[in-house]
Amino acid sequence: MTKEQILEALKNVQDPDLKKDLVTLNMIQDIAIDGKKVKFTLVLTTPACPLKDFLKKQCKDAILKQVDPYAEVEIELSSQVTTARKQTEELLKDVKNIIAVGSGKGGVGKSTVAVNLAVALANTGAKVGLMDADIYGPSIPIMFGLQKEPPHMVERDGKTWIMPVEKFGLKVLSIGFFVDQSKALIWRGPMISSALKQLLTEAIWGELDYMVIDLPPGTGDIPLTLIQNFPLTGAIIVSTPQEMALADVRKAADMFNTDTIRIPILGLVENMSYFVPPDMPEKKYYIFGESGCTKLAKELSIPLLGQIPIVTAISEAGDKGSPIATDKKSLVTRAFAEVAETVAQQVAIQNAINESLGVK
Numbered sequence: 492m493t494k495e496q497i498l499e500a501l502k503n504v505q506d507p508d509l510k511k512d513l514v515t516l517n518m519i520q521d522i523a524i525d526g527k528k529v530k531f532t533l534v535l536t537t538p539a540c541p542l543k544d545f546l547k548k549q550c551k552d553a554i555l556k557q558v559d560p561y562a563e564v565e566i567e568l569s570s571q572v573t574t575a576r577k578q579t580e581e582l583l584k585d586v587k588n589i590i591a592v593g594s595g596k597g598g599v600g601k602s603t604v605a606v607n608l609a610v611a612l613a614n615t616g617a618k619v620g621l622m623d624a625d626i627y628g629p630s631i632p633i634m635f636g637l638q639k640e641p642p643h644m645v646e647r648d649g650k651t652w653i654m655p656v657e658k659f660g661l662k663v664l665s666i667g668f669f670v671d672q673s674k675a676l677i678w679r680g681p682m683i684s685s686a687l688k689q690l691l692t693e694a695i696w697g698e699l700d701y702m703v704i705d706l707p708p709g710t711g712d713i714p715l716t717l718i719q720n721f722p723l724t725g726a727i728i729v730s731t732p733q734e735m736a737l738a739d740v741r742k743a744a745d746m747f748n749t750d751t752i753r754i755p756i757l758g759l760v761e762n763m764s765y766f767v768p769p770d771m772p773e774k775k776y777y778i779f780g781e782s783g784c785t786k787l788a789k790e791l792s793i794p795l796l797g798q799i800p801i802v803t804a805i806s807e808a809g810d811k812g813s814p815i816a817t818d819k820k821s822l823v824t825r826a827f828a829e830v831a832e833t834v835a836q837q838v839a840i841q842n843a844i845n846e847s848l849g850v851k
């Protein structure tokens with residue numbers, strides 16, 4: 492066997508999302524051949540790649556079929572998270588992907604989804620930051636149990652910097668650490684936007700694969716100002732399945748897509764989709780109907796990124812200061828892991844689209 496034969500065979504394996512073969516995508520590296528043994532590294536676009544096992548099998552089959560039916564194939568997985576950030580952008584330049592989580596209205600579980608998505612991404616090994624920009628109701632201090640541990644300040648190069656708090660394997664900051672909420676409520680868009688900009692530019696975030704931003708709810712001036720100011724990779728909209736909530740999702744989708752703003756919508760997350768009785772974890776009751784968000788996602792031509800059940804453990808975990816996705820045994824953790832996979836997948840697709848359009 493030769494390296495060339497292996498590459499030739501792997502040219503026939505396509506990444507179904509990126510619609511190109513793995514060799515062209517530069518995803519095959521460090522090929523080593525020793526007799527019947529062939530070993531290489533498959534470099535994925537995210538450690539949260541839901542196609543890992545599929546791609547591994549396709550590679551193996553291609554080599555057995557086209558090179559040697561007796562080859563012993565060993566594939567190591569690694570990842571290099573992609574980015575479409577422009578090199579000229581100064582704001583958060585070491586952050587590869589910035590994902591905003593928005594909602595048509597409050598109380599649908601936007602913060603719950605933002606926080607657990609960030610934890611689930613970090614669980615895969617990605618470098619993750621979480622920024623709570625919800626001026627109306629910052630939730631990270633409580634959900635992370637940080638009310639009594641605000642971030643430290645450090646002096647560096649004659650300047651004072653904010654150190655994001657590290658907990659559960661990710662870095663977090665909340666507007667709630669710095670701003671008295673009763674005062675913030677009367678603030679206007681530009682003031683909020685400059686306070687948040689400070690959290691982004693005067694904090695030492697370091698290199699991140701993903702930064703998740705919990706936006707203020709709704710489609711008013713403040714979320715809009717923020718959307719315009721963050722160099723976003725894309726947005727996620729959270730909704731519950733009731734008709735009333737769905738009407739607001741359309742407005743949220745419009746907010747990301749106006750004449751002047753074009754932020755790719757990565758998809759819709761349906762929260763409180765179904766009820767799972769604690770004593771019958773195999774049962775699912777779709778108390779608000781089964782197809783609400785599925786239909787709407789189709790209508791808006793955006794992916795449905797996942798469905799999260801309604802279970803008391805989610806709100807209890809939030810109140811206790813350790814998000815549910817930190818509990819490896821919880822069934823809900825699996826649901827959030829799936830959301831993380833589909834989000835990371837959509838980000839990779841978006842970055843590939845931007846690259847082919849020459850946005851760099």
Ligand SMILES: Nc1ncnc2c1ncn2[C@@H]1O[C@H](COP(=O)(O)OP(=O)(O)O)[C@@H](O)[C@H]1O
Nearest residue numbers: 597598599600601602603763800801802805806
């Ligand atoms: N899937 C769920 N199951 C049970 N409780 C939930 C779920 N999602 C959110 N909650 C609870 O509902 C309340 C509102 O959620 P939150 O994430 O704060 O919403 P938002 O940020 O949209 O205002 C919180 O008390 C939260 O714990």
Ligand SMILES: [Mg+2]
Nearest residue numbers: 602625628630
């Ligand atoms: Mg919230």
